[in-house]
Amino acid sequence: MSTDSPVRIVVVDDHPLMREGLRALVASLPDIEVVGEAGDGEAARREVQLTRPDVVVMDLHMPGTDGVTATRAILQTTPSTRVLVLTMFEDDESVFAAMRAGASGYLVKGAQQDEIIQALRSVAAGHAVFGPSVARRIIDFFTGTAQTLLTADLFPELTPRELEVLDLIAAGKSNAAIARQLVINTKTVSNHISAIFAKLQVADRAEAIVRARQAGLGNST
CATH class of the missing domain: 1.10.10.10 (Winged helix-like DNA-binding domain superfamily/Winged helix DNA-binding domain)
Structure with missing residues (x-):
């Protein structure tokens, strides 16, 4: 991704209001643009094939193909794309399943707008980003017995x-x-x-x- 080009994102969520909210959030930002959206994992896979975004903002629990399966499929066919999970769920099973699938970031819905924007920029730049509660779970896991x-x-x-x-x-x-x-x-x-x-x-x-x-x-x- 060129440093002069905006971060191109696809928003994947089965709730239209959530997709609209993310569109509105980045609408005024010159360095981020929404190039596509999808309401389930299979539609997300097709949208990514068409648009080749820098980042996919991925919900996990959706009808049909779930976000973990979609993340894995997207990264197999479009490895240059990054996935930022944005979901209501922060249990260990969801967090580690997303990480195993290749997600570069994991935020819980309810995160501050500035946190989401910064996460999009960071993930696009190749960094791993995790919300505070998710990071705590990861630390607890890797400092376990x-x-x-x-x-x-x-x-x-x-x-x-x-x-x-x-x-x-x-x-x-x-x-x-x-x-x-x-x-x-x-x-x-x-x-x-x-x-x-x-x-x-x-x-x-x-x-x-x-x-x-x-x-x-x-x-x-």
Whole structure:
């Protein structure tokens, strides 16, 4: 990107008011322009192919193709484009899924306008940008116990939430017990377990427990 050219952005959000708000935010800025918008991840992928923006402002939870999947697809086909996540969600699973997909920045909706503008400029310039609450989560993760880091290295394909579920499976917890401990419903637990089996390429719970315990999991109470 030329230093004399404005930062060209595509806004991806399933709420029209949010897209309009971002357009209005940068309308008076000479160094940032909106060149496209989309309401879901698949439309975002097509829009990026057409416009080749410098930055995509990406929501995560949308109908159809979600923001994490869209981010991964966009960066595979248009690696020069940067992705700045702007979402309501700041849980570990969302943050680390976005980072694994290749996002260069992560802000939570409600961020100050100046913070969003500065993040757009910084991400376009090649920097990584994270809002204060998100940065705290990242610091907490990387300053965690050696076991936590080791486990993340052993199972890089799993999300942080899936690692939690696998740890509890290895500890012998039932789906109902896992749901109570993580304060989620049993259907969500079942979905996480199905994803774990697929990612680890194991046939059943017993095989997953063996893999997990070999990695040192299963000590949760």
